[in-house]
Amino acid sequence: MENKVDKGTNNYSQTLSLGHADPSKIPWRRMGQYKYRILQDGKQTQYRLGIIESLIPPQSDGPVFHFHETHDETFYVTKGKVRFHSPGRGYIDAGPGELITVPIRLPHKFSNPFDEEAVFINTATPGFFVRYFEVLEEMIGDGAMVTRDLNMAALKRFATVPLTDEMVKQFEEVYENK
Template sequence: MTTTKKALNSITGVRNDAQDKNSTGRAHQQYTKEKPVTFVCAGDKDLEIINVGPATIQILEDGSHTDNRFGAVSVTLAPNTPGPIPMWHRMNDTTFYITKGRLRFFISSSAPSSCLNTSCISESKEKPFRIVKAGDYIVVPPCAIHNFDNPFDEEAAFLNTFTPAYYIDAIRLIAKKTQKAVDEGRFPLDPEEQLEVMRRWATFPPPVN
């Protein structure tokens, strides 16, 4: 095959039989090696737990067992706990599954949105939010502005997933800085300090650009 034809094939997506055979073989070798199932059990002494002021974060999967394709944490927020600043992720898909209590989940006033139960939409058009409760599930794709808090007089808990898993390290660093702020009597963490960490993991404040 000539160099010109190879270049054209790379642009148009045309592949020859040898290329297909080689790439398929590599993929087969990568994914057919048997791997162990990982169990994360309640009360496990090895479970990484981060206590940050009124929040408790359990690192369930930091990507070390999934080649960083998937990560998950369990978060518990005490009553009347502020949340993070408004943000959007350039690279991460993230989901929230509420397991206890309620959260106030803020969304962008300019972005399209959907909700199976429209009664959960707030009246505020300037800063729309939804009250989500145990059993509710939220999917946040890249470039979706969001944040949340717990303004209620009851504890809230949720499962938070990240694809890919790299943002788990951002959570660890934010937790470390937040705990320092708590120790110094200046909770919550200054927004600019949060942003400094988030930007390292392609997470930014509004607007999306």
């Protein structure tokens, strides 16, 4: 038997193409005090993968603590330092070339408490979560800041559970008692 590609695979492969994102041609979008750009919106992978590049200004708190019900994330820092937090587990300061992986249901947040802006590339699998950035941008409008309430409202629309302060304390207690 010869090594041949079956007809179905051959036909399907003809509908595909290599994806190419040239960041120099993708403008930064403003989301309050943060900037982002979508490098892969998920359309090319049937929404299995989304990729976002984010710029966090110095002394920025980042999103509220939250966890995702349906997607994993990775964060690859390319500039500055980003602090990744998980209640009861402390934090990790990641610099250029370092990768952080956040599995489904792990409470987390990130911040930039440092004096230099930070940039990272973030993947979401599945990739529908990239729409969160666009929705939050629409919710805050021009010139507004990302507030805790707006952040929590936007997260809830994308299978993400924002944590109240009480919920954060509960996670910290559970981890401390292990």
